[in-house]
Amino acid sequence: MDKPFCTNCTKKLPRLMKLGEDITLRGLEIGVLTMKKGEVARFIFSPNYAYGQQGCLPLIPPNATVLFEVELIDFLDSADSDTFFALTAEQQDAFPLQKVLKVADVEREFGNYLFRKQCFEGAKDRYKRAYSILGRSPSSEAELCQIDASKLPVLLNLSITYLKLECPARALMYGEKALEIDKRNVKALFRCGQACLCMTEYEKARDFLIRAQHIEPFNHDINNELKKLASCYKDYLDKEKKMCCRMLATLNSSS
Known part of the structure; x- marks a missing residue:
């Protein structure tokens, strides 16, 4: 059996991949609730708590009693998160900051998973939930620093997720928001450069990537992206040149 990563400690629903299917076993739902992080346990399940009358052919016959060995590697505690989102907007505003930061962190971890x-798509939705939680107004400079510290990784995650979703304009927007918090953040500069390159905004892409390179001159990814930019820009100039030549040729033939 694959070792499960349980993403909700209040339910701890282990998802098992068997023969290409996504299966939740009733026995495991109950059994994992009894376990602690890092614990290894063995469970014997009767058919009603396992694969039932149909089994899971060809490996598991009908009405089979099965033995599972489970290691609970990790899980995310969503209790505070569930409580927070059940509150009204006014109640959420009154929620203690430390608990708000914890809820945002849980949402970000869900997104990372x-x-x-x-x-x-699912990761993006989780990151946006985390970002929305952190939109509250700070009551002091110290609170602002704490909120910004939690916002920064969420914004960076949103930026790279939108790049994966092929939405470079959104990736650029969240990357620039990250730079408002930390103008020398290399990841934010790099992702903004990637986004601009995707949008063929070569000058902006070069500006972001050169700024990142100045901070980390030996960063392999940044240097490769600059090479990619140079190649794309050369191809762009070659196409522009050919188009201009064709236009001039058309004008000359007409005259």
Whole structure:
């Protein structure tokens, strides 16, 4: 059995990949609730708590009693998050800042989990929920610093997720928001450069990437992106030149 990553400790629904199917077993739903992080346990499930009368052919016959060995590697506690989103807008504003930051962090971790699974739409939605939570007005400079510290990784995650979703304008927008918090953030500069390159805004792309390179001159990804930019820009100039030549040839023939 694959080792599960449980994404909700209040339910801890392990998702098992068997024969290409996504299966939730009732026995595992109950069993995992009894486990602690890092624990390894063995469970014997009767058919009613496993694959039932149909089984899961060809590996598991009908009415099979099964043995599972489970290691609970990690899970995310969504209790505070669930409580927060059940509140009214006024109640959310009165929610203690430290709990708000924790809820935002949980939402970001959910997004990270989905991103690693290449579920980019789902990851984007989680990151946007986290970002919306952090939109509250700070009551002091110290609170502003804490909120910005939580916002920055969310904005960076939104930027790269929108690049994966082939929405470079959105990726640029969130990258620039990250730069408003930290103007020397290399990841933000790099992602803004990538987004501009996707939109064929070569001068802006070069500006962002050169700024990133000045901070990390030996960064392999930045240097490769600058090479890619140079190649794309050369191709663009060659096409422009050919188009101008064709236009001049047409004008000359007409005259």
